[in-house]
């Protein structure tokens with residue numbers, strides 16, 4: 332299986348199926364084993380599936396007269412017996428069977444249907460904080476059959492907890508959707524209010540002027556909104572908070588956001604949510620999502636490597652060149668092979684958690700960050716401004732076991748998030764991590780994985796260990812990632828805690844192309 336899986340990631344153009352690959356079913360027809368059928372299905376789902384070549388499965392009468400008239404050496408008695416059996420057979424049975432398999436392939440899962448044409452296609456990650464998204468981009472998000480449903484469930488659970496534990500009857504619950512886009516989460520908050528029977532007052536904050544217009548229209552025309560939503564055009568970090576009809580500035584009870592990227596924090600959700608925390612009720616305020624974590628695993632992907640190899644490095648408007656190897660890419664990973672596996676869970680890949688963020692954060696951290704941004708003078712006379720976002724820097728060192736040899740071309744990244752865990756422990760979660768996505772948010776299509784490439788691929792021997800070190804770096808202006816991969820021989824020496832280092836990648840850094848805060 333490991334060998335097949337490795338071949339699957341290679342740029343295969345032709346799959347040859349000799350007669351010996353076929354079994355006979357009880358009726359005597361040639362068929363492929365279940366394992367071969369599944370393997371073929373994987374290939375047939377590729378954007379460019381390989382050609383299938385049947386070999387040694389009998390001569391098609393009249394197809395090649397020179398072969399037919401070729402005098403063959405006399406057969407042995409055993410060969411003569413099989414030839415007799417073959418002669419009575421339909422010479423096209425193998426071909427017909429393969430055609431039948433092609434036509435009866437299982438339907439593709441929703442993510443593959445949705446992402447058709449995007450398989451292994453490298454894209455630059457969105458930066459919704461610095462760039463204003465287009466309406467069509469929101470429209471694509473809004474097609475997700477799971478994400479919005481799960482948000483509605485999470486908001487309903489949070490409303491119930493607030494009502495039961497803190498607010499009691501009679502007071503409206505203030506819900507703000509920050510980064511509201513065209514308003515799908517506003518609709519979900521209103522639906523959660525309707526299904527629970529708890530009255531809410533809803534605010535929608537969005538800094539993108541195009542989306543703001545659409546939000547206003549939705550508020551005016553949508554029956555559920557009924558012109559009752561307060562639409563605010565502002566960067567959430569400079570929004571003072573809801574102004575009540577009596578003119579008083581109040582605090583929000585539930586702050587709903589969806590600012591997550593393919594690697595959780597790469598669209599600067601932590602920085603935005605820190606910046607808007609001042610509007611959240613300090614005692615009982617709830618963030619949805621409450622927490623999120625980034626996950627990664629080393630992969631082999633000759634396809635993406637050769638794609639990058641053939642590309643020029645991007646140049647921005649200031650004619651500054653960014654090294655194409657020093658950037659993460661969003662990509663619907665397909666023709667890849669996972670290198671790391673836990674013996675107990677094979678064939679599942681082992682995917683490690685790099686770091687996590689939880690909201691709201693301690694007010695003490697925010698107070699300290701504010702001080703640092705002001706450029707505090709310390710005893711040594713330091714008057715720097717850098718450091719206000721230092722609490723959002725992270726470091727992670729993960730060790731992976733790689734049982735089978737291969738070549739590492741980079742790291743695949745995913746995320747998980749707890750939208751809300753209620754007081755009874757019921758959690759509503761989203762995940763793109765291939766190990767947990769089925770259980771947490773099956774069929775969610777909003778996010779493709781992220782890929783951190785390696786400039787020079789690293790060879791991994793059998794029974795190796797890989798160590799992946801990753802940093803989320805930040806100054807007062809931007810956030811970027813750094814990554815490095817090391818390979819160790821995991822032999823008997825490993826048991827004595829001594830490992831032999833076999834190789835190491837360069838240190839990669841996306842600093843030049845960091846996400847602006």
Ligand SMILES: C[S@@+](CC[C@H](N)C(=O)[O-])C[C@H]1O[C@@H](n2cnc3c(N)ncnc32)[C@H](O)[C@@H]1O
Pocket residue numbers: 459460463464469472473509510511512513514515516536537538539542565566567568588589590591603
């Ligand atoms: C990933 S989109 C989600 C949109 C919508 N909530 C949805 O789920 O379809 C993130 C939205 O947040 C907005 N956004 C990002 N940072 C923001 C900020 N600091 N203040 C206000 N809006 C922000 C973006 O313009 C974008 O509309």
